[in-house]
Amino acid sequence: EPEVTQTPSHQVTQMGQEVILRCVPISNHLYFYWYRQILGQKVEFLVSFYNNEISEKSEIFDDQFSVERPDGSNFTLKIRSTKLEDSAMYFCASSPLAAITDTQYFGPGTRLTVL
Amino acid sequence: DAKTTQPPSMDCAEGRAANLPCNHSTISGNEYVYWYRQIHSQGPQYIIHGLKNNETNEMASLIITEDRKSSTLILPHATLRDTAVYYCIVSLGPYGNKLVFGAGTILRVKS
Numbered sequence: 284e285p286e287v288t289q290t291p292s293h294q295v296t297q298m299g300q301e302v303i304l305r306c307v308p309i310s311n312h313l314y315f316y317w318y319r320q321i322l323g324q325k326v327e328f329l330v331s332f333y334n335n336e337i338s339e340k341s342e343i344f345d346d347q348f349s350v351e352r353p354d355g356s357n358f359t360l361k362i363r364s365t366k367l368e369d370s371a372m373y374f375c376a377s378s379p380l381a382a383i384t385d386t387q388y389f390g391p392g393t394r395l396t397v398l
Numbered sequence: 399d400a401k402t403t404q405p406p407s408m409d410c411a412e413g414r415a416a417n418l419p420c421n422h423s424t425i426s427g428n429e430y431v432y433w434y435r436q437i438h439s440q441g442p443q444y445i446i447h448g449l450k451n452n453e454t455n456e457m458a459s460l461i462i463t464e465d466r467k468s469s470t471l472i473l474p475h476a477t478l479r480d481t482a483v484y485y486c487i488v489s490l491g492p493y494g495n496k497l498v499f500g501a502g503t504i505l506r507v508k509s
Contacts, residue, residue, distance in 0.1 A: 287441075316496070326442060326485075326499040339496060374441045386432075387497060389441030 285309045287390035289375050295396045296365055304360045304393045306375030313380040315358045316387060317350065319343070319371040326374070332358065333380070365397045401425065401488045407504040410480075416473040418503050420486030423467040431462060432489055432497065433471045435482040442485065442499070445471065476507045 288307045296302050308315050317329040331338040332350050349361045358377075362369055372394050376387040403421040410416040422431060432447040446453055446460045448469070453460045459472040473480055485502040489495050 318497075318499075320439075325501060326436070326497075328496040328498065331496060341496075372439060376441075386444050386447065388444060391441050392439070394439075 287375055287377055287388055289373075289390040289393050291393060292391070293394045293396070295398065298367060298397055299364050302362050302365055302395065304362075304373050304375075304395070306358045306360075306377075306390055307356050308358055308375065308377030309379075309388060310356070311379060312377035312388075314338075314378045314387075315350075315352070316376040316378075317360045318374045318376065318389075320374065320392075321368075321371045329360075362395075365395075367397050370395055370397045401498070402486045402500055404484070404486055404500065404503045406501065407506070409506050409508060410473075410476045412478060412507055412509045413475055416471075416476040416480065416505055416507070418471040418473075418484050418486075418505065419468065420471070421468045422486070422488045425466050425488050429488045429490055431460065431466075431469050432487040433458070433460065434485045434487065434497070434499075435480075436485070436502070437479075437482040442497075445484075476505075478507050478509060481505060481507045 290305045315332045318326050320326045328341050330340040330344045347363045351359050372392040374392045375390045378387045430447050430449050433445040434442040436442045446458050448460045448462050462469045483502040483504050485499050487497050
């Protein structure tokens with residue numbers, strides 16, 4: 284069964300450093316998402332992306348964040364200057380953009396630790 | 399904010415049916431009810447969704463009341479591997495609409 288993959292599984296970085304989290308969505312999917320989950324808290328929506336553009340973004344997704352689909356398979360989340368509060372699990376998801384069954388499928392996540 | 403209300407936790411005996419309730423009294427006519435679960439710190443896993451009719455798949459059944467103000471997710475024969483946080487989410491569904499997660503219900507399946 285096709286699945287969303289994410290790399291790395293765990294990223295440790297120093298405050299102020301840039302990080303890039305990578306995702307490979309399911310191959311025929313057209314909509315891509317990033318969510319995050321701070322330890323012990325709810326899963327929070329960050330951004331959705333379609334047709335090489337951001338469709339929607341949350342208040343969390345400020346100027347420090349950016350997303351890109353650099354080629355036909357990868358979808359990346361960049362944090363320019365990490366803060367301690369960016370420490371969280373980051374989940375990528377994709378959906379096929381089908382009218383009835385536009386279900387989002389999530390990857391296993393990247394645990395980001397900012398020191 | 400999440401538009402749903404779920405009990406914070408439930409226990410279920412292994413092999414028995416687990417019935418997880420969800421209240422979504424402010425649901426609008428074009429919103430779907432989705433259920434996801436999250437096992438430990440893994441990515442949320444899709445279970446099932448519905449609009450008006452009851453739905454069944456290989457994982458679970460979804461019963462939606464006629465007024466659509468509440469629903470119940472049924473795991474017919476719960477196993478220890480079904481221990482997870484279960485999220486009931488109301489969403490516009492198609493065309494890339496975001497999922498708004500609440501706190502969910504922690505289901506503990508016990509032997």
